[in-house]
Amino acid sequence: MGGSSPCASCKLLRRRCTKDCIFAPYFPPDDPHKFAMVHKVFGASNVSKMLQELPIHQRGDAVSSLVYEANARMRDPVYGCVGAISFLQNEVSQLQMQLAVAQAEILCIQMQQEPALPTQMDPPPANEKSFLFSSSNLNNLHQYLSFASSSNVIQDPLKIESLWT
DSSP states (O other): OTTSOOOHHHHHHTOOOOTTOSSTTTSOTTOHHHHHHHHHHHOHHHHHHHHHHSOHHHHHHHHHHHHHHHHHHHHOTTTTHHHHHHHHHHHHHHHHHHHHHHHHHHHHHHHHHSOOOOSOOOOOOTTSOOOOOOHHHHHHHHHHHHHHHHHOOOSOTHHHHHHHO
16 A cells, blocks of 8 residues: 555554555455454465465455455354355245245135036146145145144145145
8 A cells, every 4th residue: 555554454464564465455444344354264364365366356256255254254153154044045945835835825715715616527638737626635725724824833844735636
């Protein structure tokens, strides 16, 4: 940085910031916490080596990734950002299951409101899955969905699929 204020890394490391400081473009002096986290998790020497090995146009993205991972490691020292990813994947799975239950409830209600189907029907083509429910399966589905929506717990997510086959 020369004559102006030293970058955040040089400030923290208490060294003179030169014109060719590898940290200066990515760790400005007004955001010292950013470098402090990265330094604590990865070490200044390792970060310097990583940045020097990368082409200049990729260094900004690398610093963003390092800052993100360092922040995640500060919050969760064992799993880091993998813990956050796993948590979010679990949330998505739970929401998908809730959506499937809601869609099944809607289908059940729609089928109960439709007029009775004729007793004789052509069998569906062999390559298509039939979505027609027998009355016992509809009753089982309704009981299962009532239980699932009242308890907010799904014991066996494959039970819905087994009712449809």
